[in-house]
Amino acid sequence: MNYARMVIEKEAPEEYGYDRIRYNLSESSIADQKLSDIGLxxxxxxxxxxxxxxxKELRALIAAQDEGISxxxxLVTAGAAGALFIISTSLLSERDHLVVVRPNYxxxxxxxxAIGCAISYADLDFDEGFAIDVARVAAAVRPNTRLISVTCPHNPTGTMMARxxxxxxxxxxESRNCHLLVDETYRDLSYGKRLPSAASLSPSAISVSSLSKAFGIxxxxxxxxxxRNAELQERFLAAKEQIGICGSVIDESIxxxxxxxxxxxxxxxxxxxxxxRDIVQAWIDREKLVDWVRPEGGVxxxxxxxxxxxxxxxxxxxxLLERHGTYVGPGHWFDMPKRFFRVGFGWPKEAELRGGLDAISAALRA
Incomplete structure (x- = not known):
């Protein structure tokens, strides 16, 4: 494994210092919760x-969200990031190929x-509404493709694919004898009809989620x-056991x-x-130097x-940061041009959200 720190983590607000940021619009979750906030x-x-x-009771609560899941x-993991790590290291090697929809987490x-596998990207296009093109994904699949990786609702755009x-x-x-990985971290924050968990549809699909983004913990x-693939589940369990045996009983209780x-x-x-979301939309409607694809899920x-x-x-x-105290997630966090940026509208207080949006307008004209 040839590890390198991710840019999004090197430049994360907790690394920069929360005390140096007045309007933090870079976060990708709802506001952080206290135990007392949620009655625990x-x-x-x-x-x-x-x-x-x-x-066991936690896994039962998770399984109960979809028909056909037991x-x-x-498998409970150390966040969605832990799940994604287990999946990649269990399924991919230097000889394998991955198709990933980009931008992505x-x-x-x-x-x-870090594994060294071959990667092909199916890039989403702003002018196409960041809509996934299944034909483009299919064209990228090779004989040695082991995994197709997507997110829905999508991070960082907030768009959703159709059923x-x-x-x-x-x-x-199923037809190409590989696995579909769907990061469903924002699924509970769907503003329209919530899609079923991909794993409930086929043993070839793997779903990932967490309590970090939609629940603020x-x-x-x-x-x-x-x-639903029992052999694969056993392999993932083996990976978890070798990494850390089990999770924290305190975390799992919460x-x-x-x-x-x-x-x-x-x-x-x-x-x-x-x-x-409507607050951001109203700002974009009057800000001629900024446009977006209206999110259908997430924050x-x-x-x-x-x-x-x-x-x-x-x-x-x-x-924007040094003069206006406002932090957003620039496009290079997601292998995208810097004229794009991720804006989080769920974490800041409403006054901070409005202040940060006004700061972006001011910085654009400085």
Missing amino acids: SLPDLTLFYGEHRGD PDDV ATSIETPK SDLDALVALA PGIRIGWLVT ARGMLERRDAFLAALLPDMARR VGFPRLNVDAGFDLDRFYIN
Whole structure:
């Protein structure tokens, strides 16, 4: 493994220093929750080794979200990042090939790069609404393709594929004897009809999610992967055991409590996130130098700056941060041009969101 630090992590706000940022629009989750915010307190737990697959009741709560999924199909991991690492290192080698839809979550690209496998990209296009092109994905598949990697709702654009596209990707993986990986971290933050978990549709599909983004508790590092392929599940379990044996019983207890409150939590959250999305939309409607594809899920969007070729993008980002105290996720975090940036509208307070958007407008004209 030839590890290299991911740019998105090197430049993360926690690395730069939260105290140096006034308007943090770079985060890709809802606001961080306290135990008291979600009505939880820590019980007097015995701190033993937990179940290797993850707490049985927690896995049952995860499985209950989709028909056709059982607790035995679920493996609890150290966040979605841990799930993605296990999947890549279990399925890919230097002899294998990956097809990844880009832009994508950095771990989905950087871990395969560290492994040394061949990678083909199916790039999304702003002018096509960042819509996935299944034919473009199919054309990239090779005889040694082991994995097709997508996210839905998409990070960083917030777009969603149609059910027909999801079905087509599942059929593609089945016909080419490879696996479809769908990062579904934002699925609970779908503003329209929520797609089924890909893993519920076929043993060739693997679903990944977590409690970090949609539930605002990244500090407990709880994610999961789901597959109905028993042989593959056993291989993933072996990887988890070799990395860390099991998860934290404290983290899994908190996660169980959160998912027991899932429906009520999301019922209160979704209208607020939709309203915040509308705040960004209203700003973009009056800001002629910025455009976006309106997100259909999640709490991020990926606007494009409508500036000429001579515009100094590096100076723009420096001024935005140093003079206006505003931090966004520049396009290079996602192997995209710097005229794109990720804006998070779920994490900041409403006044901070509005202040950050106004700061972007000011920095564009500095």
